[in-house]
Amino acid sequence: MKLFAATVVGSAGERVSAATPLFDTLDDHVQDAPRVVPGAGSFANALEVAIEGRLYWRDGAIRYTLDGSDPTPSSPAYRGAFFLDHTATIKSAILDANGRLGAIASAKIEVRDVTPPSVDRVAPAYRSTTVRVRFSEPVDDSALAAKNYALDPPIDVKSVARVDARDVTLDLASAPVLERAYHLRIAGVKDASPAHNAMAATSFDLVVKGPVFQLEHVTSEQMGTEIRDVANLPLKATDAWTLNFFVKTDKEIEDRTLIAGFGKCEQAEAGGARYLAKFSSGIHFWSHNRDVRTHTPLDVGRWQMLTTTYDGHLARVYKDGKSIGEREIQLADDQSVVHIAPLDPWDQKRRFTGDIRGLTIWSEALNEDAIRSLQAASSEH
Amino acid sequence: MHVQYPRAFALLVLFASATMVRAQDTTSAPDITKQPTLYVVGYAHLDTQWRWIYPQTIREYLANTLHDNFKLFESHPQYVFNFTGSRRYQMFKEYFPADYEKLKSYVNAGRWFPCGSSVDENDTNTPSAESLIRNVMYGNRFFRRELGVASSEYMLPDCFGFTASVPSILAHCGIKGFSTQKLTWGSVVGIPFKVGVWEGPDGHSVIAALDPGSYGGDIDENLANSETWRTRIEANGKQSGVFADFHYYGTGDVGGSPNEKSVTMLEESLSTKGPVHVIAGRADALFEAITPAMKERLPHYKGELELTEHSAGSLTSQAAMKRWNRKNELLADAAERASVLAWWLGGRDYPSQRLENAWTLVLGSQMHDIVSGTALARGYEYSWNDELLAANQFQSVLEDAVSVVAGRLDTRAGGTPLVLFNPLSIEREDVVEAEIPGDAARLAGVRVTGPDGKPVLAQVLGPSKAGVRIAFLAKAPPVGFAVYDVRVAGTEPNSASSLRVEEKQLENERWIVSLNDDGDVASIRDKKANRELLSGPARLGLHYENPRQWPAWNQDLADRQQPAKEFVGGPARFRVVERGPARIAVEVSRDVGGSTFVQRIRLSAGGAGDRVEFDNDIAWATRERSLRAAFPLTTTNPHATYDCQSGTIERGNASEKQFEYGFQQWFDLTDSSGDYGVTVMSDSKFGSDKPDDATVRLTLLHTPGTRGGYPDQGTQDLGRHRILYALEGHAGDWRQGRSAQEAARLNQLILAFRATPHDGPLGKSFALFTTSDDDVRLSAIKKAEDGDFVIVRLRELSGRDKKSVRIATAKPIVSAREVDGQEREIGAADLRDGALVTDIRGYELRAFAIKLGEPSARAPRPASTPLALSFDADVISSNANRSDGAMDADGRTFPAEQWPATIADGATTFRLGATTDGGKNAVTCRGQEIALPRAADAGDRLDVLVAAVTDGRDADATIAIDGRPVPIRVRDWRARVGQWDHRLWPAEDVAHITTRTTATRTTSTVTSTRSRSTFQRARRRSDCRTTSA
Structure with missing residues (x-):
């Protein structure tokens, strides 16, 4: 303890103290117990168990045990939902700001796993030889045997790699043909429970989807045009999407010039319009009052690939497959229209001049691998 | 093209340009009744906290704002920059002292203008009228004191609605003009005009520019030749005779400066003789140019300017911030009133600086993304802390001032003397709660007598930390004090009381309140008027809230049009918790939706009995919901009246554009016949709605779903909430019901202070x-x-x-x-x-x-004798030499820039050690002896300023005075004063900026047995640091 000053104050006068607290003392803000979800029950399959703070919690402060003992500050920290494939009594408490454990929550969950795993998701990648498979629960190493997977029409499964307890990646001998219907047959994969329940042979559809809109070459006549009523454009406010194109210009483009995009190209409702543009700070994603600014310039005299992805919350802007800016934004529902080099919506006088090709719009937020594959595919052409 | 000027040349440009800018602004000002003129304001919008927190704002955004503009000043001689918020200038001064000096020179040269007339760009829905006034006063006083200039306009480009009182309040402050761009985000009444007159409830007004374009907009055309602006200005002129308009350009929301291309284009516009005369400069230039005669002819709007979306959820989000803001406004008010009296009596200097420091913390937290509840969750760690720091300061000032007054009152008593303070300017009778020494287990009753020696209705509420908590019915004069005598009794004294209570019924002289089996108040019968208030049970409804976008800001009409998803209902647990004679209460406990609701329905005796009070203790754990207290009434009217900061506003039933209504302390539904009305009042809530003619609802909590993004807002306000609201029925309208006075009484309680018995010249009561x-x-x-x-x-x-x-x-x-x-x-x-x-x-x-006039006799001032200490440690460093000294093992230190030579705290003056490099300024406590200056008198106190290095935990220590141990508890030097929430976010490493620390001031009586080492969590810290970052 350090002392900085001491003063004796004479006795003249009264010294009162407030007879009730004059502001909130927070004495009632004691650490409450977390909530185990589910709180109890009997289950015939492994299940995901979550532990949630109720009133107050701190990131990384939940401690828990699975053997029915009371948790201590050194018990495992809860990091996220986990699979339980055997009977357990889960006890959990939260460390408060002073490092003390609060009230304990307890949940007895009876599990006798007699249910084989199923498949939640089969996800091929655009122009790629990899297919990711997510199982419904943790699986044992039987999931790594290539013989347990077969494609129809046939493509050899060369190898299988584990991503995590539930996910594996198949490496195929060749990339599936775009938009072609395949069936992936999976058999014999066992869950990681004590019973190692094996999956019966099951087939899953596998289709590598392409963009919902594609314009490979934009002619000079098409510059400044709008294409209306495009089917399947991702126009709902929270739809995920990707906008991608290659662009080249031989002269410095004026600031606040839109290059291409989709949605009503007007300053109307906030979150309307989805356009890549050139602003004073550089390449720019413009949606009315929902912009993503970057400080990366639009180059003059060379082809470059510009991409924006949106996952319903986060918009990311890429140049040549490299992320150059991102922001959480909320978009609005929009109209089905694609504009190539539209007039700027502010002054109605600036229009992009240059070349655009390979304009695609996707109904998903492509990941960086997929975006890079677009760049690579372009190089091959 | 960017041109780099040699430094000496840049200085010449700076002064030359000053002349040019001033010439443009004044001598060449056109006749705006004839010449189309555009006033252009270069500005950078900075949300002091939003999706970022103070350290990042200081480290990056304030730094950028300084440096980006300095660069533009050097290369663009006609560029003038406007920046708001005295608190941000305080941060400039504190963290960038050299740049701040440079900023001052640019202000002096007319290049940088401290616009906005505020401490920060504040919210207007939650703060009181007095807060808005202080925002202007403290903001502009800072600007005049530090920079020699202040604005005559008020600037809130980005704010979530503007109350009807804003123009009255600004006019009261002598402000001429107001501007915002936020109405383009969706205004309930549209945009009334481009440039016009906005009038408040009292008829006073300001000139307002309501459509200046985005603050983040660029200038990408020659404005002198702009057809868009020429057309707009011509339209303005045809309407009003004033051919002028107002245009922001710049950047946001992270400060900085307008871009260089815009500045270049602006300079081209300034040098062009086109159809539009362009003036670029101070934000108040337009408002200064419009004469009173011109103002007469401008278009006119009277009323509020709330937003269609953002004004709804932000009236309720972040309940603790809004509650503490209200509580601090009231505590500040009480502290100031008592301090005036203490100063007038001569017992103390008036603590102007201390009050300004505390007010600045409160006003800074009224920034439009903070008190509105839309900032990053982690930002509230700073803002809660600031509110509690301010509360500590106000409490300390208040207790000190009341001490002076109490010293002059006659507090002779047979038991414990309590000095009551009524800050309101009305005489009143209300229930006072107080904690007194005693053993609750052995105490059956309490006897309280007033200043006239006559007993008043009193009761024991239960045990408390200080002993026993009691309640009694007390009268107090306006802005005045009264002495009450509290004696514990072995038996409950006989008191005649009109109060009756059972588990499901309460009755006083005015009301019979009945509860149904679900625990809801089903009937409130006005005995005096022989009338029922409720047309159905007053229920708590949980309503779905998941706005399409902007979760903390918005509520969606589609959600509002749905009925409540569920109601707080049975099974209910009933308990009579107060049995009179001063007050009765029934406690109803219910669990719904994962949350727990404990509601105490209360009725009082005497003059406090006109209100039916609902004291709520809610453990809120329900997501995607708002909680609304619904009052289906027997009075019906398509219109209700709402209290705003100064005045009232009438609004209709919910409409597509406005379905959530703000208010300050009360709203009222008087029947269309005018013969009877019901007022709803609250101590900390600001949102409400009115779905039909006969129903009003008070919005208590808002934890929205986050389909619109901002996932951190999906857990906002989960936690414990204390909410007090009340109903009051009245004959006639709200004026006859004295609704404003009743609501003020609910909010500003009669404050009680424990004193010691003595004679006094002011007697037992003083106003x-x-x-x-x-x-x-x-x-x-x-x-x-x-x-x-x-x-x-x-x-x-x-x-x-x-x-x-x-x-x-x-x-x-x-x-x-x-x-x-x-x-x-x-x-x-x-x-x-x-x-x-x-x-x-x-x-x-x-x-x-x-x-x-002079008081009859002046109060004595106690002597304050700082002790000489043998400092053995250096715990302070300057920003220039951060390696000097160490407070903890990691080498952290107190900033020398914020370490004063003395601290005045009421009667106590602390003398602190040197801040020079290597200078010793702390005593490491190892049981050393400190000599007292003389034989201490009974009642003398020892005040010490101490801090612990304990890794976030409190330290228990003992000071032995003449061998008598006095235990004290000391906070860790880096711990926050208090937090409403305990959540922890990833650590920030902000080096010098986060070495914000506080020492604990503690007091021990030297020779008596009384000690005041009552420093609990969230209580009492010294004022050696009052800034928030």
Whole structure:
């Protein structure tokens, strides 16, 4: 303890103290117990168990045990939902700001796993030889045997790699043909429970989807045009999407010039319009009052690939497959229209001049691998 | 092209340009009744906290704002930059002292203008009128003191709605103009005009520019030749005769500067003789150019300017911030009133600086993304801390001031003397709660007598930390004090009381309140009027809230049009918790939706019995919901009346554009017949809605779903909440019901202080101020910032003009003059027989600086004797040499820049050690002895300023005085004062900026057995640090 000053104050006068607290003392803000979800029950399959703070919690402060003992500050920290494939009594408490454990929550969950795993998701990648498979629960190493997977029409499964307890990646001998219907047959994969329940042979559809809109070459006549009523454009406010194109210009483009995009190209409702543009700070994603600014310039005299992805919350802007800016934004529902080099919506006088090709719009937020594959595919052409 | 000038040349440009800019602004100002003129304002918008927190704002955004603009000044001689918020300038000064000096030179040269007239760009829905006034006063006083210049406009480009009172309040402060761009985000009434007159409830007004374009907009055309602006200005001129408009350009929301291309284009515009005359400069230039005669002809709008979306959820989000803001406004008000009296009596200097420091923390937290509840969750760690720091300061000032007054009162008592303080300017009778020494287990009753020696209704509530908690019915004079005597009794004294209580029914002289089996109040019968208030049970409804976008800001009409997803209902647990004779209460406990609701329905005796009170203790764990207290009433009217900061506003039932309504302390539904009405009042809530003619609802909590993004807002306000609201039925309308006064009584309680018994010349009751009209509230009483005057602000409550209102004081007023909200003289005042006499318009605010006559006898001042300490450690470093000294093992230190030579805290003056490099300034406590200066008297105190290095935990220590141990508890030097929430976010590493620390001030009586080592969590910290970052 350090002392900085001491003063004796004479006795003249009264010294009162407030007879009730004059502001909130927070004495009632004691650490409450977390909530185990589910709180109890009997289950015939492994299940995901979550532990949630109720009133107050701190990131990384939940401690828990699975053997029915009371948790201590050194018990495992809860990091996220986990699979339980055997009977357990889960006890959990939260460390408060002073490092003390609060009230304990307890949940007895009876599990006798007699249910084989199923498949939640089969996800091929655009122009790629990899297919990711997510199982419904943790699986044992039987999931790594290539013989347990077969494609129809046939493509050899060369190898299988584990991503995590539930996910594996198949490496195929060749990339599936775009938009072609395949069936992936999976058999014999066992869950990681004590019973190692094996999956019966099951087939899953596998289709590598392409963009919902594609314009490979934009002619000079098409510059400044709008294409209306495009089917399947991702126009709902929270739809995920990707906008991608290659662009080249031989002269410095004026600031606040839109290059291409989709949605009503007007300053109307906030979150309307989805356009890549050139602003004073550089390449720019413009949606009315929902912009993503970057400080990366639009180059003059060379082809470059510009991409924006949106996952319903986060918009990311890429140049040549490299992320150059991102922001959480909320978009609005929009109209089905694609504009190539539209007039700027502010002054109605600036229009992009240059070349655009390979304009695609996707109904998903492509990941960086997929975006890079677009760049690579372009190089091959 | 960017041109780099040599440094010497840049200086020449700077002064040359100053002349040019001034010439443009003044001597060449055009005749705006003929010449189309565009006033262009270069600006950078900075949300002091939003999706970022103070350290990042300081480290990056303030730094960028300084440096980006300095760069533009050097290369663009006609560029003028506007930046708001004195608090941000305080941060400039504190963290960038060298750049701040440079900024001052640019201000002096007319290149950088401190615009906006505020401490920060604040929210207007939650703060009180007094807060808005202080925002202007403290903001502009800082600018004048530091920079020698201040603005005559008020600038809120980005704010979530503007109350109807804003123009009245600004006009009261002598502000001429107002601007915002936020109405383009969706305004309930549209955008009334481009440039016009916005009028407040009292008829006073400001000129307003309501469509200046985005603050983040660029200038990408020659404005002098702009057809768009020429057309707009021509349209303005045809309408009003004033051919002028107002245009922001710049950047946001992270500060910085306009881009260089815009500045270049602006300079081209300035040098072009086109159809539009372009003026670029101070943000107040347009408002200064419009003469009163021109103002007369401008288009006119009277009313609120709330937003269609953002104004709904933000009225309720972040409940603790809004509650603590309200509580601090009231605590500040009480502290100032008591301090005026303590200063007038001569017992203390008026603590102007301390109050300004605390107010600045509160006003800074009223920034439009903070108190509105839309900032990053982690930002509230700073803002909660700031509110609690301010509360500590206000409490300390209040207790010290009351000590002086209590010292002059006659507190002789047979038991414990309690000094009551009524800050309100009305005489009142209300229930007072107090904790007194005693053993609750052995205590059956309590006897309380008033200043006249007669017993009052009193009861024991239960045990407390200090002993026993009691409640009693007390009368107190306006802005005055009264001494009550509390004696514990072995048996409950016989008290005649009209109160009756059972598990499902409460009754006093005015009401019979009945509860149904679900635990809801099903009937409130007005015995006096022989009338039922409720047409159905008053239920708590959980309503779905998952706005399409902007979760903390918005509520969606589609969600509102759905009925409540569920109601708080049975099974209910009932318990009678208070049995009178002063107050009765039934406690109802219910669990719904994962949350727990404990509601105490209360009725009081006597003058406090006109309100049916609902004291709520809610453990809120329900997501995607708002919680609304619904009151289906027997009074019906398509219109209800809502209290705004100064005045009232009438609104209809929910509509597509507005379905959530803000209010300050009350709203009222008087029947269309006008014969009866019901007022709803609350101590900390600001949102409400009115779905139909007969139903009003009070919005208590808002934890929205986050389909619109911002996932951190999906857990906002989960936690414990204490909410007090009340119903009051009345004959006639809200004026006859005295709704404003009732709501003020619910909010500003009679405050009780434990004192010691002694004689005193002021007697057992004392009032400093009285008014001849209860509808004229003394809404502020404070010492003037300059000179020995008392500022008294009047607020008319009824909306009706009042003549010859008389304000009298304990001693005749010597002199008086009228001042504005910035305390600048604006006129003479009428004194008659030592009292101030004035007319006041309905809803008007007027302020007077008065000089009080001398008191009959002055209060003594206790001697303060700082002790010489043998410092053995250096715990302070300057920003220039951060490696000097160490407070902890990691080498952290207190900043020398914020370490004063002395700290004055009431009667105590602390003398601190040196801050020079290597200088020793702390004693490492190892059981050393410190000599006291003389034989101490009984009642002398030892105050110490200490801090612990304990890794976030409290440290228990002992000070032995003449061998007698006095235990004290000391906070860790880096711990926060308190947090409403305990959540922890990833650590920030902000080096010097986060070494914000506080030492604990503790007091021990030297020779008596009394000690005051009561420093609990979230209580009492010293004022050696009051900044927030």
